[in-house]
Amino acid sequence: MTSYEPTDRTFSASSAGLTASALLADELLLAPEWLLLPDGPAQGMAVRIAQGVFAEIGPVEQLRQAHPALTMHLLPGRLLMPGFVDAHHHLTQSFGKALAFGEPSEIFRRIWVPLEGSLNEESLYLSAKLASLEALRGGFTTVCDAGTRAQLGLEAVARAAKDVGVRCVLGLICNDAGAEGQRDALLQAAERHIDVWADDALVHPSLAISTPEAASDGQLTDVARLSAERGVVFQTHVNEHLASVERSLVARGLRPLEHLDSVGALGPQTLVAHATLVTPYEMRLLKETDTAVSYNPVASVWKGNAVADAVTMSAMGIRVGLGTDGTRSDGFRLMDSAETNQRLAFGLMRGDSSAGGGALWLEQATAGGADVAGLGQRIGRIAEGLAADFLLVDMDVPEMLPSWDMSWELVRLANRDQIDAVFVNGALRLWRGWPVDWDARALMAEVRRIAATAVAKAPIQKIHPLSAAYRASVRR
Structure with a gap:
């Protein structure tokens, strides 16, 4: 008989103090509450990221003791998963x-x-x-x-x-x-x-x-x-x-x-x-x-x-x-x-x-x-030697509680707004939806400036009218 017990989670308000600046170092030691490994979600695990790859993966205390000079970032309520x-x-x-x-x-x-x-x-x-x-x-x-x-x-x-x-x-x-x-x-x-x-x-x-x-x-x-x-x-x-x-x-x-x-x-x-x-x-x-x-x-x-x-x-x-x-x-x-x-x-x-x-x-x-995509030996999994392309996902939200089956929950219940951080090649690229080293708002302003002109000069042929015209046509 299957025993249905909620996943053990010990959330801490300290995770709210996590900042982008803390994640900009060339070498990182991260201890998320959950690590999504090829065999499924695991707890009590940490990763060391160096030179753009997952250099080490192992139990939290093992990595902490192996690297006393590195600050271990405890990430309660967070899932570290492949991008x-x-x-x-x-x-x-x-x-x-x-x-x-x-x-x-x-x-x-x-x-x-x-x-x-x-x-x-x-x-x-x-x-x-x-x-x-x-x-x-x-x-x-x-x-x-x-x-x-x-x-x-x-x-x-x-x-x-x-x-x-x-x-x-x-x-x-x-x-x-x-x-x-x-x-x-x-x-x-x-x-x-x-x-x-x-x-x-x-x-x-x-x-x-x-x-x-x-x-x-x-x-x-x-x-x-x-x-x-x-x-x-x-x-x-x-x-x-x-x-x-x-x-x-x-x-x-x-x-x-x-x-x-x-x-x-x-x-x-x-x-x-x-x-x-x-x-x-x-x-x-x-x-x-x-x-x-x-x-x-x-x-x-x-x-x-x-x-x-x-x-x-x-x-x-x-x-x-x-x-x-x-x-x-x-x-x-x-x-x-x-x-x-x-x-x-x-x-x-x-x-x-x-x-x-x-x-x-x-x-x-x-x-x-x-x-x-031809990159199976380089990305796609949390594994030693692979490029550190990953997400930090906030699981401390009402939608994810209680947790019975994290894989199903990520497919059916998780949302983009839970992504705290996006890393590519070990570098922090996005923090809570926005770039850390360039101005996305300026890009948006440029797109607003030129997109309408670019579309207007293209010989596009639409069959379906825009929403307002369509609603008017079907209500006649």
């Missing part, structure tokens, strides 16, 4: 936001391509910086950017991510459709992109093709091969909407995932975004080729035709991470949406009341996301 990893983002779409609300699928044709194509270097930088800040505020320490369609290159996007302090897997789009004769030049640019960022502390190079139909078969093969050879992730969108599946069937007689397999573009280096409309055969292809999937639940709700069967994929051993697709950058709400979508789309009709369980979504939002 979230956004496995699929579009950093240069942040000026669009609500313009996509209520729109039918494939908004990339009518909103994102026109918007990104209209950005100049300043607006490209500010858009990416705003999105990076939003990501950190939502607990994401890493974002996997699928590439921008802006014509100015990726330097501004990389600079924005580095200035904010978020880790970024930066995709370079290598589409050659409509660019006949440019394959060699595109592949040379891909090589340069990898070389430029190969050793950067925060920016990790990636290659991308927007959708399989945006490239020739030879380009798909070469970009996937180059990615595998250079140890970087190859990103593409597949099987997201009925229209894209049907276009592929008409053009090639194959569904998008089948098409990628036919040209040898699936494999452990490949990260496919969405994969919502997949057949059992295509799931087998994902498993057999060790291709990774970004499950983007909020995107399915807001603009999709279907929900990826992430529970089945995980049960089959397919590698899955969670992505926002640039919808909203809130790690806790992303996990909640991931579980809710599985319950509604699959769990209810199967009688599956757990729909993967809380721990699955917590894992996919952290270690799973790191794995599919």
Whole structure:
């Protein structure tokens, strides 16, 4: 018989005295009340952070005695957990936001391509910086950017991510459709992109093709091969909407995932975004080729035709991470949406009341996301030798009491406003929602200054009217 006993917590008002300045040292000894380890939450543990990594993890007293010269910061009521990893983002779409609300699928044709194509270097930088800040505020320490369609290159996007302090897997789009004769030049640019960022502390190079139909078969093969050879992730969108599946069937007689397999573009280096409309055969292809999937639940709700069967994929051993697709950058709400979508789309009709369980979504939002982004050996877990990308979360709130199952509670009950601190590479980047070393308010003022102009000059085609006009139209 199960014994239901609340988790033992001894909260102390002294945690309210924690300050950002105390966490700015190059070397830190932290003793949170809870430490989220790969096997689950643990108490009585401490971590030593040095040179940007988790240098030591062990019992509190053991680390205290081993480092008498270091101040041990006791963090009652706090959880130290891995930072979230956004496995699929579009950093240069942040000026669009609500313009996509209520729109039918494939908004990339009518909103994102026109918007990104209209950005100049300043607006490209500010858009990416705003999105990076939003990501950190939502607990994401890493974002996997699928590439921008802006014509100015990726330097501004990389600079924005580095200035904010978020880790970024930066995709370079290598589409050659409509660019006949440019394959060699595109592949040379891909090589340069990898070389430029190969050793950067925060920016990790990636290659991308927007959708399989945006490239020739030879380009798909070469970009996937180059990615595998250079140890970087190859990103593409597949099987997201009925229209894209049907276009592929008409053009090639194959569904998008089948098409990628036919040209040898699936494999452990490949990260496919969405994969919502997949057949059992295509799931087998994902498993057999060790291709990774970004499950983007909020995107399915807001603009999709279907929900990826992430529970089945995980049960089959397919590698899955969670992505926002640039919808909203809130790690806790992303996990909640991931579980809710599985319950509604699959769990209810199967009688599956757990729909993967809380721990699955917590894992996919952290270690799973790191794995599919090609960074599984560097981030995603609290483990010795890994980069110290982590959150300090305030658990001393009414919503988290009484505590019976912390993993479930983090998925269903936790909120972004509980995040006290965000660390990337061992450095404190955000304190209670705001940067510690740059002026976010000034960024917001700059965005207000230019965003309206940038959007106004883009040839965006909205189908759904803005809220006020829509309400008026339906009330006539």
